[in-house]
Amino acid sequence: xxxxxxxxxxxxxxxxxxxxxxxxxxxxxxxxxxxxxxxxxxxxxxxxxxxxxxxxxxxxxxxxxxxxxxxxxxxxxxxxxxxxxxxxxxxxxxxxxxxxxxxxxxxxxxxxxxxxxxxxxxxxxxxxxxxxxxxxxxxxxxxxxxxxxxxxxxxxxxxxxxxxxxxxxxxxxxxxxxxxxxxxxxxxxxxxxxxxxxx
Numbered sequence: 001x002x003x004x005x006x007x008x009x010x011x012x013x014x015x016x017x018x019x020x021x022x023x024x025x026x027x028x029x030x031x032x033x034x035x036x037x038x039x040x041x042x043x044x045x046x047x048x049x050x051x052x053x054x055x056x057x058x059x060x061x062x063x064x065x066x067x068x069x070x071x072x073x074x075x076x077x078x079x080x081x082x083x084x085x086x087x088x089x090x091x092x093x094x095x096x097x098x099x100x101x102x103x104x105x106x107x108x109x110x111x112x113x114x115x116x117x118x119x120x121x122x123x124x125x126x127x128x129x130x131x132x133x134x135x136x137x138x139x140x141x142x143x144x145x146x147x148x149x150x151x152x153x154x155x156x157x158x159x160x161x162x163x164x165x166x167x168x169x170x171x172x173x174x175x176x177x178x179x180x181x182x183x184x185x186x187x188x189x190x191x192x193x194x195x196x197x198x199x
Contacts, residue, residue, distance in 0.1 A: 025049050027061070028197070030166060030178040033187045038168050038176035040068030046164045050199045053156040055148060058106075060089045060166065062143040070169040071138060072109035077131055080111040084167050089145050092163035093155055094195055101195070102127055102155060106147045108136040116152075121190050127152060161195040 025047040032041070041064040049057045071087050083105040084090065094101035099119035106112055112134060114127035133148040165179040177187035180196040188194070 025059075028164070028180065030164070030180060031182060033177040033179070033182050035187060036176035036178075037174035038069075038170040039172070039174065040065040040170050041168050041176055041178075044166050044168075044178045048162065048164065048197060050160070051148075054151050056091070056093070056151065056162075057148050058089075058091055058146070058164065060106075060143075060145045060164075062166070062168070063141065064143075066138055066140060066143055068170055069143070070171055070173075071143060072107050072111070074136075075107075075109040075111055077110045077112070077134065079113055079126075079131075080107075081113055083107045083111060083113055086167070087169045088167050089147075090163075090165045090167070090189055091147075091149065092165070092189060092195055093149075093151065094161045094192070095155065096159035096161060096198070099192075100154070101190075101192075102152065103190070104132065104147075104149055106132065106134055106145060108138070108143065108145055110134050110136070112147075117190070120192065160199045161192075162197040162199065163189060163195040164197065165189040165194070 027045040027047045030044040043063045045061050047059045089106045091104045092101055101117050103115045112132050114129050116125050116127045130150040136145045168176040179189055179194050181194050183191045183193035
């Protein structure tokens with residue numbers, strides 16, 4: 001599946017499937033923000049499956065010269081703020097309507113963070129969820145990350161909107177910002193028009 005245009009919502013009917021995302025889910029291409037300066041990334045794609053009402057499985061695949069990137073080293077699977085300051089994959093999950101949403105930060109190190117927002121960048125608080133299961137694998141020309149997220153109860157009762165994105169840092173400290181779409185002039189993964197996957 002190609003990247004979403006500014007006027008397209010991608011609707012995925014994958015609820016209840018148990019296979020890994022790459023086995024059955026369509027891969028969606030992310031788009032690089034024009035302000036990005038990172039060197040070494042050719043493409044990023046994401047596959048998502050909703051396993052019942054309370055679990056999301058995501059697979060991110062970055063293609064490029066991994067030796068040119070700063071990729072966090074493996075660490076304990078602990079909660080840590082500020083992961084987006086380095087190479088990090090992200091997911092924003094919201095009910096089909098309303099301003100409340102959750103943000104998940106997923107580092108190739110295995111570290112993670114989760115937050116609840118009451119509205120656009122407002123009312124931020126730590127989101128209490130089970131530790132996500134994260135697996136990352138790096139090769140010379142690809143970085144893959146898979147994560148299984150347990151959703152809070154307020155996200156389990158109906159349709160969802162999802163934004164998936166990535167921050168990538170190169171060896172010189174330059175950054176790229178990848179998302180389904182970039183509705184604002186500056187990179188802004190919190191913008192609700194970027195929540196372009198629907199389940």
